[in-house]
Amino acid sequence: MAARVEASIGSEIGEETDERGSMWDLDQSLDQPMDAEAGRLRNMYREKKFSAFLLLQLSFQSLGVVYGDLGTSPLYVFYNTFPRGIQDPEDIIGALSLIIYSLTLIPLLKYVFVVCKANDNGQGGTFALYSLLCRHAKVNTIPNQHRTDEELTTYSRSTFHEHSFAAKTKRWLEKGPSRKNSLLILVLVGTCMVIGDGILTPAISVLSAAGGLRVNLPHINNGVVVVVAVVILVSLFSVQHYGTDRVGWLFAPVVFLWFLFIASIGMYNVWKHDPSVLKAFSPVYIYRYFKRGGQDRWTSLGGIMLSITGIEALFADLSHFPVSAVQIAFTVIVFPCLLLAYSGQAAYLRKYPHHVEDAFYQSIPKSVYWPMFIVATFAAIVASQATISATFSLIKQALAHGCFPRVKVVHTSRKFLGQIYVPDINWILMILCIAVTTGFKNQNQIGNAYGTAVVIVMLVTTLLMMLIMILVWRCHWVLVLLFTVLSLVVECTYFSAVLFKVNQGGWVPLVIAAAFLIIMYVWHYGTLKRYEFEMHSKVSMAWILGLGPSLGLVRVPGIGLVYTELASGVPHIFSHFITNLPAIHSVVVFVCVKNLPVYTVPEEERFLVKRIGPRNFHMFRCVARYGYRDLHKKDDDFEKRLFESLFLFVRLESMMEGCSDSDEYSVCGSQQQQQQVRDGLGDGYESRNLSTFDTFDSVESVIVPAGGIKRTSHTVTGSSQISGGVDELEFINRCRDAGVVHIMGNTVIRARREARFYKRIAIDYVYAFLRKICRENSAIFNVPQESLLNVGQIFYV
Secondary structure, three states: OOOOOOOEOOOOOOOOOOOOHHHHHHHHHHOOOOOOOOOOOHHHHOOOOOOHHHHHHHHHHHHHHHOHHHHOHHHOHHHHHOOOOOOOOHHHHHHHHHHHHHHHHHHHHHHHOOHHHHOEOOEOOHHHHHHHHHHHOOOOOOOOOOHHHHHOOOOOOOOOOOOOHHHHHHHHHHOOHHHHHHHHHHHHHHHHHHHHHHHHHHHHHHHHHHOOHHHHOOOOOHHHHHHHHHHHHHHHHHOHHHOOOOOHHHHHHHHHHHHHHHHHHHHHHHHHOOHHHHHHHOOHHHHHHHHOOOHHHHHOHHHHHHHHOOHHHHHHOHHHOOHHHHHHHHHHHHHHHHHHHHHHHHHHHHHOHHHHHHHHHHOOOHHHHHHHHHHHHHHHHHHHHHHHHHHHHHHHHHHHOOOOOOOOOEEOOOOOOOOEEOHHHHHHHHHHHHHHHHHHOOHHHHHHHHHHHHHHHHHHHHHHHHHHHHHOOOOOHHHHHHHHHHHHHHHHHHHHHHHOOHHHOOHHHHHHHHHHHHHHHHHHHHHHHHHHHHHHOOEOHHHHHHOOOOOOOEEEEEEEEEEEOOOOOEOHHHHHHHHHOOEEEEEEEEEEEEEOOOOOOOHHHOEEEEEOOOHHHOEEEEEEEEOOOOOOOOHHHHHHHHHHHHHHHHHHHHHOOOOOOOHHHHHHOHHHHHHHHHHHHOOOOOOOOOOOOOOOOOOEEOOOOOOOOOOOOOOOOOOHHHHOOHHHHHHHHHHHHHOEEEEEEEEEEEOOOOOOHHHHHHHHHHHHHHHHHOOOHHHHOOOOHHHEEEEEEEEEO
């Protein structure tokens, strides 16, 4: 059965007026906001204290996951800096000086010691920064947050004085929807550029590593190198579904061996060819480099900037390691090894400037060439894997924020929650990566494209960090200004250089990012309009009460799970259902699956349950809350947890009948109540915090017992309050045995005839196409087709 309704939504949808009237008061009294009594477990989610030995071990392991991309930059930096050859040997010293101070200012000072501290409970990336901002200011474009969400143990945020600079900034951001949209677009641009990086990093890293074949085998032409690179890329993307858990233990030794090799060879080249290159540590040679003039020296900054590529993957892959481990690894191993590697190549090029095209492989001593080639190939694969994993993580975060079409997400590791695989994105990345590799066929054009993507990500991060420092860290405005100005001066300088190379390959990430940006923003716009429609057209509680306990229909045995995006109120699809069918299930549960701007929601705080209307209506609401790292469980587990939460709510509600709402009474009686609940639920119950309860028309933050709730009838003694709810529990159990039906809304969005042409294209073609090819909600929850009932709606925007 598919019912259809046509509605128009103006710009004022979802806005509340001051004069709501008595009908609104009636709705509020019968369908009160959810007030969760979540346990305070914040210490469990703070960064743990590690022993010195464990911290060193984690620092070593972080090499393979975090620093693979940044570490393989010596493969291609000098060739992209001097694509037309070296005209003046002194330019090598100036370029080396620029590399040294670029590595010092951007990766070391900015990212490792500042940006990495802006993580969201260990999570990095542009969406992690956006989640932090959403918790400290109401900048989320989909206004589905509630004050009960702030009671989560992982929902950490700071408060500030009303007249502080942070409070003024917060009010400025919240003032209009255009500023919220601008912030969202900024985040999406950064995310799209990182996705572009996930395409370009494997291409340039693998192609550069495979290019070493031409040094010892000069008869091999460039076509063979491209074929070898394509074979490696296809193999890399084809094994992604296995995850990195099985081979991840190899990553750190491979990258550590890589850093050891490039540092040793660098020291050897400095000692053998030209120790005078060490004078590049003086910044005066940067001034002399530009003083000699010429556009080539300015545009060479695009190649020099490739020495700091990988910092965006560094931040996005932060989740598996504490910040202190990442800092130790960079300062002790990565930073000095990279400086030695670049210094060694510069020393070699001072003597053999005509070898700049293959500077890395030409500078390797013949005796260790093939071992170094093998290590370089494996290091390039590890670097590619880091950016691919970062892309998967960002797609998952975008899904949680309603900014990407629903795609399949596979969890590939039982140990690490963040290791995921997105099949659709994987094959798209592979196709685009092969297209870039075969289309350009050389490092220079790919390097130009790579540099454009990286510098835009850096600019986005700087702007987001400015808001983080104000709203989250509450830094003084002078410190914020100093950080922002210094970062923008360096990054805008690089940005001006890559603009000269847009027509030489720099257009590639712009086109890729534009395509993904259109997809993500159009999908988010459609999601927002659907939510506004649900809010605008939700059913009045007075109308529900007027139907009586039977809802004007025959109540047949069974449970109906009505899925909705609303965390309060009765959705419009329910009115369609009961006005078009002659019967309704004996128990109705409105299920809202809501994503929050937190990295995870603990299992014991996942579900919130409340009763809607009087007891004899047998109507409930269940809100399932997820963070952007959480994976939706399969239907069997999700449904089981939902009913466990529902049963526990009914028991707690029956215990509190006739009790006062005061906190004193609830706390005093909590120990006896907890024991009664444990007795009624069985031996598998684990002691949890049940300190306070609300009245029957509010929501309990339900704590689910570890052993589950038995579906047999219970014999409870010693408490008349608990036994009062046994009849309803038995009734719900019988209805569950009779069958569970999943009722989902299928809302279709169309543009009005008078809408502007770009909106008609976005809604009627782009969004409609994305909805057609993306996964259905029923597939995400693995709902059996025989238990699924779709209710169709259509509205115009």
